[in-house]
Amino acid sequence: MAITTVVPPTRNTLFTLVRGAMTGGVIGASLAALVVGAVIRSVPLFVTGLGVPAVYALLVFLAGAPRRAREAAIAPRTALAMTESVEAAGGEATSDVAVRFVSTVVPDEAPAYRVAFTQHVHLADLPDYRVGGVVVVQYPPGRPWRVRIVKRPTPEWEERAAGARIDPAPGPILTSENLESSAVGFVRLLAMLLAAAGVFLLLRADLFNEDISAGSPSSTRPSVSTSGSSSTTVVTSASGTVTLGPHQSFLDQGELREAVTALTQDTDAHMGLTVVVQDRMLSVVYAPTGSQTPTFDLHSLPYERFPALVKEAGSSLGAESPQTWELTVERLTGSLAIRVGVTGAGGTAWLEADGDANVVRRTPAR
CATH class of the missing domain: 2.40.50 (OB fold (Dihydrolipoamide Acetyltransferase, E2P))
Known part of the structure; x- marks a missing residue:
């Protein structure tokens, strides 16, 4: 039987390099988003880190569907x-x-x-x-x-x-294993590193508590006098934090609204993504410019009713039980939700209220 050699089929090298770069970019950006989202406790960013690879895999699958259909229609x-x-x-x-x-x-x-x-x-x-x-x-x-x-x-x-x-x-x-050349592997690795570095660079203010937009001395206020005692207020372009001094609490009348006013008086950031309140600490994450994530007006919250919600959430723990509490406000599901968790010797009790502080769900301590 006469035998001659066959020339290996040519492959689209440019397409392979571009696809390798895209794959590396998606991997790098997704991993960085997961890490940063977990560190700064950003649910939208963490979900994005999970969702982007899934969407990319779906698009790759759909893009290859016509080719697979053509191959299936032709007998091998x-x-x-x-x-x-x-x-x-x-x-x-x-x-x-x-x-x-x-x-x-x-x-x-x-x-x-x-x-x-x-x-x-x-x-x-x-x-x-x-x-x-x-x-x-x-x-x-x-x-x-x-x-x-x-x-x-x-x-x-x-x-x-x-x-x-x-x-x-x-x-x-x-x-048949479609082994990739070293050039494709290098491009993929380079794209992965660049994408990860880009995510960290864009979110470095949240990670390192730096102000990357204004750069003015007023963007960070190391000390503010509140209710006659010392407290610390730190504001960046992405978030704000107020820490009360000893013998103070955000359950005190007017303390919480005054702190929110201090976080927004020198900035245009009046819309928020999340608000987290503990006994002596308030944290606010501002909505970025052009954000498509559901937000809410920081001044519209019923702060005067928050102490009553904390008291009601911890009522099942008993008056003598030492308690710590945390209140969270967010709109990730579309409607404003206020969640309160109170922990004591009897466990942790939960309470959920709507935007008007009307209780919609209670979970007693177990």
Whole structure:
């Protein structure tokens, strides 16, 4: 049988590099978003870090759907192949073994070529695939490297394989594993690092409590006098924090609204993403300019009713039980929600209220 070599099919190198860069960028940006979102406790950012890879994978799947449909509509090509080498690649603990084959494939109407591919083979069938043996294989038209051995060929092909003699073909070996070049790997790694660095750079103010927008001395106020005692107020372009001094509490009348006013009086950030209040600490995350995340007016909250909500949430713990509490305000689900958790010796009790501080749900301590 006369054998000539086949030229390996050309692949779109530019497309492969671009796809590698996009994949690396998505991986780097998503991992950075997950880390930063967890550190700064930003639920939208953390969810984005989870959602972007899923959306990207879906888009890649949909983009490849037409090609897969075209391949499915075209019958695969059948040819004879001579096994040059057989090597177990893994799976010894199961009945099927991953076997790496190097074979010379001889299509009826195309030049012969060499190909390396991996296929799972049952342990009982391993003796059938000996070096020098001829088998029947199939591959999609236009993708000769995606070779698969036909385990039960038709009688005609089985008879042809039994009487065929094939010599090894010279030339390069195609691979069914679609191994990437070092250039693609380098581009992917570079894109991953650049994307991760970009996310950290954009959110460095939240991570390191820096003001990257104004840069003016008024953006950070190290000390503010509140209710006759010292307290600390820190404001950046993305968040604000008020820490009360000893013998003070945000349950005191007017203390909470006065602190919120201090956080917004020297800035245009009146819309917030979240508000978290503890006994002596208030944290506010401002809504970024152009944010599509649901926000709320920081001045519209019923701060005067917050102490009553904390007291009602902890009523099931008993008056003598030492208690710590935390109140959170957010609109991630679309409607404003106020959640209060009070912890004492009897456990943790929860309460949820609407934007007018009307209680809608209670969870007693257990």
